[in-house]
Amino acid sequence: MTTDVHVRDLRYFVAVAEELHFTRAAERLYVSQPALSKQIRALERQLGAELFRRDRQGVALTPAGAALLPYAERLLAVWAEGASALAEVGAAERGTLVVGMSTSPGRGGLLPAIRSRFTAARPEATVRLRQVSWDDPTAGLADGDTDVAFVWLPLPEATSGERYDWTVVAEEPRLLALADTHPLASRPHIDFADLLDEPFLALPPSAGRLRDHWLALDERGGRPPRIGAEIASTEETYEALAAGLGVCLVATGNARLITLGGVITRPVHGISPSRYALAWRREDGARPLVRAYAEACRLATGR
Structure with missing residues (x-):
């Protein structure tokens, strides 16, 4: 078996295995369905095993896919823990919080009000704003480019609150x-x-x-x-x-x-009405800079 499988390949495999539907898995991963299918085919060739059975009845795991799934999930979980630990170390070293947004919050000087409160609480920290395309409704949270982000609700996967937490900034018609x-x-x-x-x-x-x-x-x-x-x-x-x-x-x-x-x-x-929120990944909720910025946002908006 070839051993140089990428983490992305395993993430794609697990998403399809959990959804048993290529289109839903593609939407969850923010990739096109043809691109996802192509990547899964490439992974199957690399491993020398068919992972999914595809027919008119739908998509199902093959015995090889079912055997691989728990190990892939375990590897992704360990990798996520490692990436989180690395990000924590990097954030501590840099003291930088990256704030994502698709459009500037505006709204009565909200950003300066949050910044002043955040700076008072964490004077050693630096805030860096990052403009993100509307293609990404999470404003950088999904791929880890941002630490917190101003977003419009609903967020992907937000119904059950499994991936993100947030505080509502404004509710507007x-x-x-x-x-x-x-x-x-x-x-x-x-x-x-x-x-x-x-x-x-x-x-x-x-x-x-x-x-x-x-x-x-x-x-x-x-x-x-x-x-x-x-x-x-x-x-x-x-x-x-x-x-x-x-x-x-x-x-x-x-x-x-x-x-x-x-x-x-x-x-x-x-x-x-619409709801505008400051959001962050749930696993990052305990990070000091994320907590401090969320608290500054609550104080600035009175929520």
């Missing part, structure tokens, strides 16, 4: 953003039922449940949304709105970022 030439622009407010046939701007598919949230899937009664364009940044959102490619929902606190020339927002009835 979702507004409708649209071109000022749109037929609905003349209304002072809009019922979401009147938007079901409108083309919507959508986050990338890799955003998963967050994409669904900003498309308001829960309020559509099973009717699929029409996608006018996909957007991955504030700039792309504004350009698509101004060009009339679709409408989109936006949190009240972010409306100022896109209501430039030619784009307006209107209140929407019939949808739930």
Whole structure:
């Protein structure tokens, strides 16, 4: 048996083994389904054994896959412990906390208020901000690029709270953003039922449940949304709105970022509010810098 299997290969294998569904496993891993299938095939060739049976009934572990699974899970658990210990040592040596975000929190000087409280509690620490693409709804938490992150809920895997903890920063109504030439622009407010046939701007598919949230899937009664364009940044959102490619929902606190020339927002009835949060990986919750920043955030927001 070839021994130079990568940790990533084992992580992919375990995800498919647990989901027994390549598409769900790909969404969980933030990779495309074809790329995941290709990687699993490569792993099977490397090991010289078929790990999954794929047929019309679905996906199932082969005897070889079932034999490998507990060892792969054990190796990943040990590796995660080692990586966490290494990160802890590195953080202690650097005294640096990396804070991720997709868009700046703004919201009444929130970042400076948190920073001042954090600095008072941990004067030796350094805060480094990292801008992360909208492709990653965890703003760097999933791949370990950030220590804490400002994110929109829901997070991947957040229903059971297995992977992340968070403190809510703001709960804000979702507004409708649209071109000022749109037929609905003349209304002072809009019922979401009147938007079901409108083309919507959508986050990338890799955003998963967050994409669904900003498309308001829960309020559509099973009717699929029409996608006018996909957007991955504030700039792309504004350009698509101004060009009339679709409408989109936006949190009240972010409306100022896109209501430039030619784009307006209107209140929407019939949808739930958005929730903005500071999140961190659950296993990092005991780290001193993570704890201190979360506490500073709670103090700054009064939550």
